[in-house]
Amino acid sequence: MQFTLKVWRQKSQSSKGAIETYHLSDISEDMSFLEMFDVLNDKLIRDKKDPIAFDHDCREGICGMCSMFINGEAHGPGRNVTTCQLHMRSFKDGDTIYVEPWRSSAFPIVKDLTVDRSAFDRIIQSGGYVSVNTSGATQDANAIPIPKEDADSAFDAATCIGCGACVATCKNSSAMLFVSAKVSQLSLLPQGQTEANNRVQRMVNQMDAEGFGNCTNTGACEVECPKGISLTNIARMNREFMKSSVG
Amino acid sequence: MALSGLFLCLFLVGHLLGNLQLFVSGQQGADNFNLYAKFMTTNPIVKVLSYLTYFSIIFHMVDGLILTIQNRRARPKKYVIEKGKANSSWASRNMALLGTILLVFIATHMQNFWYVMHFGEISHYEIKGQNVKDLHHVVMSFFTPTSNSYAAFMVGFYVLSMLALAYHLHHGFVSAFQSLGLNHIKYNKIIEIVGAGFSVVVPLLFASIPLYVFIKHYL
Numbered sequence: 322m323q324f325t326l327k328v329w330r331q332k333s334q335s336s337k338g339a340i341e342t343y344h345l346s347d348i349s350e351d352m353s354f355l356e357m358f359d360v361l362n363d364k365l366i367r368d369k370k371d372p373i374a375f376d377h378d379c380r381e382g383i384c385g386m387c388s389m390f391i392n393g394e395a396h397g398p399g400r401n402v403t404t405c406q407l408h409m410r411s412f413k414d415g416d417t418i419y420v421e422p423w424r425s426s427a428f429p430i431v432k433d434l435t436v437d438r439s440a441f442d443r444i445i446q447s448g449g450y451v452s453v454n455t456s457g458a459t460q461d462a463n464a465i466p467i468p469k470e471d472a473d474s475a476f477d478a479a480t481c482i483g484c485g486a487c488v489a490t491c492k493n494s495s496a497m498l499f500v501s502a503k504v505s506q507l508s509l510l511p512q513g514q515t516e517a518n519n520r521v522q523r524m525v526n527q528m529d530a531e532g533f534g535n536c537t538n539t540g541a542c543e544v545e546c547p548k549g550i551s552l553t554n555i556a557r558m559n560r561e562f563m564k565s566s567v568g
Numbered sequence: 569m570a571l572s573g574l575f576l577c578l579f580l581v582g583h584l585l586g587n588l589q590l591f592v593s594g595q596q597g598a599d600n601f602n603l604y605a606k607f608m609t610t611n612p613i614v615k616v617l618s619y620l621t622y623f624s625i626i627f628h629m630v631d632g633l634i635l636t637i638q639n640r641r642a643r644p645k646k647y648v649i650e651k652g653k654a655n656s657s658w659a660s661r662n663m664a665l666l667g668t669i670l671l672v673f674i675a676t677h678m679q680n681f682w683y684v685m686h687f688g689e690i691s692h693y694e695i696k697g698q699n700v701k702d703l704h705h706v707v708m709s710f711f712t713p714t715s716n717s718y719a720a721f722m723v724g725f726y727v728l729s730m731l732a733l734a735y736h737l738h739h740g741f742v743s744a745f746q747s748l749g750l751n752h753i754k755y756n757k758i759i760e761i762v763g764a765g766f767s768v769v770v771p772l773l774f775a776s777i778p779l780y781v782f783i784k785h786y787l
Contacts, residue, residue: 392649392651393647393649393650393651393654394654419648424646425642426641426643427642492643492652494639494642495639532641533642534643537635537639537743538660538739538743538746539655539656540656541652541655541656544655544656552751553751555746555751556746556749556750556752557749559746559747560750562749
């Protein structure tokens with residue numbers, strides 16, 4: 322397969338970036354999108370040029386590192402897949418593919434397609450945890466009966482890998498889907514309920530402080546999320562936030 | 569945004585029910601409408617509700633403006649290619665544009681009728697000992713080509729504004745429930761159906777009033 326790639330190149334956070342064009346041929350349809358980038362970078366290195374910086378790690382769709390905005394969609398045209406799990410057979414031979422970094426003032430560009438997502442870490446640090454006694458007298462979690470529905474909903478929310486596709490795809494750069502998944506996975510379970518009120522307040526405040534936009538319920542995040550995190554989590558967080566503001 | 573929006577949805581229902589009286593023809597219909605208009609401008613409870621409505625419109629507008637500015641700031645650099653239609657509805661992405669059209673409509677609409685009723689030159693007459701302003705005549709002549717040379721243009725403007733309202737409500741109604749945390753698997757479908765129905769029926773009935781008055785002239 323042959324492709325024309327239009328990739329965003331930017332030397333550093335402060336420098337002005339631009340789209341650059343690359344031509345690739347002999348790409349297998351079974352290659353992942355990242356493997357195609359490996360081929361491109363190999364070519365660039367052999368030509369004594371600067372390879373394209375991009376985030377990646379497990380390449381199994383579970384680590385949340387890969388982050389490319391492909392042809393106007395976070396993680397490209399596939400549904401419920403990350404960029405590393407997107408294969409070249411999803412494109413037509415001869416296609417022109419635009420690849421851009423996540424764009425949000427809260428995710429500053431480090432280089433090329435790599436962005437700094439530590440804003441997410443700071444949101445987690447603000448309250449996305451359960452304070453447990455780890456001194457040895459910890460109660461076995463399995464000893465607490467939990468309704469199957471709650472356990473399933475908590476687990477669904479916990480599948481969020483924190484890749485930031487929701488922020489990247491939202492026209493407002495809102496982080497509501499991410500934060501609501503993290504709030505939900507804890508508050509749905511009895512261990513997380515003790516700190517529920519403080520957690521939602523702190524995490525939402527931190528989210529706002531990081532400069533993410535507001536949710537206008539377009540639903541784009543849910544569609545583009547590689548893990549299919551549901552909008553019901555946002556409604557749950559809104560409920561919890563209002564409840565904790567009153568009580 | 570959600571609370572003021574839902575309150576304005578309630579206002580729309582009330583306003584529509586009152587305006588549908590314009591479909592009643594003859595002197596009886598005109599008298600009833602004028603008596604209703606007098607009640608709506610003098611009753612103390614309605615006055616409180618009307619101030620609440622003005623406040624909601626202004627709050628909805630200012631809040632929308634603040635949120636839009638914050639959202640623009642959150643993404644200072646736009647994407648070269650953005651495929652919004654792959655993941656969201658057109659209305660959901662253009663609420664600010666639709667809202668701006670509606671603001672222009674509200675200003676025009678209030679100038680056309682509310683201003684005339686309150687401060688303009690309007691003929692009075694007596695019904696059962698009550699002195700009423702003939703707002704019915706103002707509405708009828710406004711949309712009739714022989715008495716208003718801009719009638720066709722105004723009918724077109726009113727109908728297009730109601731189309732904007734339909735799209736605004738199509739996203740706004742359901743969105744308000746989600747913002748208030750009232751999204752739940754059990755009753756999502758009901759909210760969606762009621763929202764879709766509301767966003768079609770209410771603007772359609774509103775738009776039918778100027779159209780009816782305009783077409784009636786040719787019948």
